[in-house]
Amino acid sequence: MEGDFIKINKWLMPLSWLYGLGVKMRNMLFNIGILKSRAFNTPVISVGNITVGGTGKTPHVEYLINILRNHYKVAVLSRGYKRKSKGFVLADSSSTVADIGDEPYQMKQKFPQVTVAVDKDRCHGIEQIEQGDNNIDVILLDDAFQHRYVKPGINILLVDYHRLIIYDKLLPAGRLREPLEGKDRADIVIVTKCPSDLKPMAYRVITKALNLFPYQRLFFTTIAYGQLQPALHQGTARDLHELKDDNVLLLSGIASPRQLYHDLSSHCSNIQTLTFPDHHRFTPKDVHLINETFAAMEASKCIITTEKDLTRLRDVEGLNDEVTAHLYVLPITIQFMHEQEDMFNHYIIDYVRKNSRNGILAKGKDDHQSQNSNRPGNRTRTISFRNN
Template identity: 60%
Template sequence: MVKQRVEGDFIKINEWLRPLSWLYGVVVRIRNWCFDVGILKSKSFAIPVISVGNITVGGSGKTPHVEYLIRLLQDRVRVAVLSRGYKRKSHGYVLAQENTSMPKIGDEPFQMHSKFPNVYVAVCKKRCEGIMRLQEDEETKDVQVILLDDAFQHRYVKPGVNILLVDYHRLIIYDELLPAGRLREPLSGKNRADIVIVTKCPKDLKPMEFRVLTKAMSLYPYQHLYFTTLEYDGVEAMYGEKEKYPLDFLRGKQILLLTGIASPEQIMVDLQSYSSSIIPMIFADHHNYKSCDIDAIKERLEQLGDSCIILTTEKDAARLRSIEELPQKLKDNLYILPIRVKFLLNQEQRFNNRIIQYIRKNQKISL
């Protein structure tokens, strides 16, 4: 049984690695200093650019927050998402097309491309090049807003709005630099953010906790702090008619929770109100499922019996769909749990207005 978590409770510091963290910190600080004084150049763009990222290793909810921005903007402006395309089997700049495969662009870009076919999705390790290609190539030159996925450390781009995500369960204020902790750069890196969002908060977070967290984050007056939680948009059959069911569909069922994401713990906590029998089958983040993994999943499902279903994330579903000849037994029992973010403290409209005002100010369009 997974118990309700509290802020910062997933952090583990490897004390014996602190000397290596000190050396790592020296290198990162020198790099940041080079950008701060102009030795290394950050490029600004005339087109509105919104970056979503973090300063930690592991998931902080980047994809659901980028998808939130897509939903907010896609009916107002022509949106493009630019990602690095982590673990993709291609090089250089790639624009997702109708028949583009998951391995060519990576699981998260593939997920967004599948869900939002009217949004441009491109991958490029060099973000400046990617932004220029999106603006200059004939097929994408009508783009009006670019969302950068996981680009907080990519300082060669100077975004118009820099959004930093901080996992409620891995608060950066309690963490340490790699490899002792999970920070990619010193805590001072948060000062570059225009907006800070504490993600994956419990839905019943108390007002006192908000005040304590706000003070602990110690942000500057120019920075804006928000809090979000996870919501689940029903349950979808992955194959067949791809029917959608309410979450009550899970009641009374055994759930084999299949995940290859960085932080599945909050999902397990949230599902406890629907099922008392949740069996986790956890793989590493961005795990590429192999035939031996599929055999192990099938064997586990057969052990658990007919009342069991397999529940997985959209990111895992993107990778599973790329597997040829998936056993029918798995197809018949595979369901997806789509995730959305919800703003707490009635902050949604304030956040939306801030994003829309930025775009209106920096683009000659009517929103």
Template identity: 45%
Template sequence: MKSQFFKCLRIVCYPIGWIYGLVVMIRNYLFDAKIIKSTKYKIAIISVGNLTVGGTGKTPHVEYLLHILSDKFNTAMLSRGYKRKSKGLVFANTINANASILGDEAYQVYSKFPQVKVVVDKDRREALREIESSYSNMDVVVMDDAFQHRYVKAGLSVLLVDYNRIITEDKLLPYGDLREPASGKNRADIVVVTKCPIDLSPLEVRIIRKKLYLRPFQSLFFSTYTYQKPIAVFKEASSELTEVGSVLLVTAIAQPKPLKEYLEEQYKIVQSVSYSDHYLLSEKDWCDISERFRLLSGPNKYIFVTEKDAAKLVGCKYIPNDLKSYIYAIPLQIKILQGKQDNFNNKFIDYVEKNKRNIVAPKDQNKRYSKDWHNIGYRFG
């Protein structure tokens, strides 16, 4: 009933999409005609974003880039810090950072990549000026969710497209999910179709390529993700899970369905409770979660959350202490398909090598990149 209501509401709002689209097209024209100026910077800048609302996998792909780049270069990640409670410019390494100060996604990155400078600010231009002045040896900044942030001229622009929601078949908000017309894809240097099935066929690749109708200079890649072994969120929990009987999945993300389906394939009993994206769990919510967990049948039961949700649990005063030993996060790992991982990685490595500000790289010159993930130590708990 609720989904039918929203469907009807979108149809009623269809004319508003035309007005919204006109405003967006005028804005893009002003940037394209250089009437509104984009600022260029001395350091290499990589922008990662999408054309749609909802999850396309921005944070996992940003983490993938941080992994391959921070092996070799001095690297920073710049985010607006969505849903954070702090204001203005924040350098994560200069404070006692948490998800409330940085936002859940930025804190997730900070927790996993101690070698990366994490910066949050709504004003990206001001933040980049501060990064340039504060870190004279900074080589590259990866900007999260910045495809529409045209006030900054990124040297390499990455557009993420959900395999299940191809942008050329979508409509503008509020009728559809597009933030801007699908023609905005022409600004991207690299397009990644995300959340693909791991056995993506050559025929599907050709169909999607035709639907996207990219320009000759644009590179197209396909990615999928795999779920990794659960990791303890709090120090009260055992570092290794030996046996799992039943699971309560607690999520506050845009699209929890794939994770739930994965867990249902792995375990006999899986129950779930979902909240809206970026939602902060209240004391009442944790009382409800505790009761659901108590009623969950079977031995060896646990609470599983996403990495993004785990970031918000640190410092949460409402979590009952007796639950902390049962809470585990499920990490994601990105995989580039069609055997093109080396090609994909080297596009970013080569770009930064040609555009970094300092000429002496601070890391091992002989190590181009690592194909495997680090055993990154989390700062959770």
């Protein structure tokens, strides 16, 4: 299960030991109460990881939005990585990637009715959201597992199947942001990016290896792909199976593009890649490289990029007509495996229902009615059910 994806630099292990000592000291200060974690009146669900690199945070946050938005007023708070603005920013229809960052921008574009805000100081960000709208039912914290100044009601830890934390090492030798015992803070652990044909034995091996506490819930998810959508041109959507005879240029600036390349390879055999760093801002030099690379490819051909990359490509100048006419975005979602979807949804929705402002008001009303029913003069009737 360790695989070829995890590369440990043994020469850096002494630095990892020093780094781990500092992280352990910080966590200890929180555990003994010298540094304070703050709880809020609004239900807070945190989604994050303890590794550097992509574990699928954005599609999992979007999944939470989808299961909650029809019944509750949802807000998303992110750091807004690599944005040019400072402090608290509340997204609106005129917000740009430079204002709020690419991932918050993507979520605001997909869910315009959802409150999206960014603030490096998560406590301050939550305060601003609550002051701006006291009808918010739940706040989703994006990438906040290490932000311990906030005490979430549900703490969700994402673990990449291809880089299981049990086989990784601390920075800088490995990619762990904190020691493995940090996983103990999670209420839910989700193993992400699993193969769609993951065998029952693999479930059992990973479950045993993670060695979670009884209070922690373990889920497994896999990536699901939608139809290719025209990105910068008017056109029709395409199914992935239509790519079998195409020359494909995969253009990505995400943390872990290897999974995407592997999955596309099952639909087309001729794939060329242009890979940039995560959250990369495309420069004129990059644009020239994209134009030249695509021009050199033989027809029939197309370019595929991710939703996150498209948020940055929209504002880029200099992409030629051939590129824009053949550029498609590949939407991704997540699917729960092992028939776990209903269990996960119920757990999340039940927490929000019981702890949101509307839920508390409803509970208070029920409690008041219950007290009235027990006053003298009020008759009560008990109905008993027996199993036949």
